[in-house]
Amino acid sequence: MNIMRAKEIKDDPVMKDVVHNGKYVYIEDVNDETQQALVRYTKSSEGLFEVDVTKLVEE
Secondary structure, eight states, rough: OOHHHHHHHHSSSSSOOOOEETEEEEEEEETTTTTTEEETTTTSOOOOEEEGGGOOOOO
């Protein structure tokens, strides 16, 4: 995924299906400077973590 699409998904009120390492995630924030997204797994109690936006896949 590219940075612009990650920002669009973050700002969209309708949740999109985004996958990281085979698990669905919710994008909390996107950092332009580092090209990182702050995400959390949708079906887990694990906390927030950062990933490179290129590692995210929209289904």
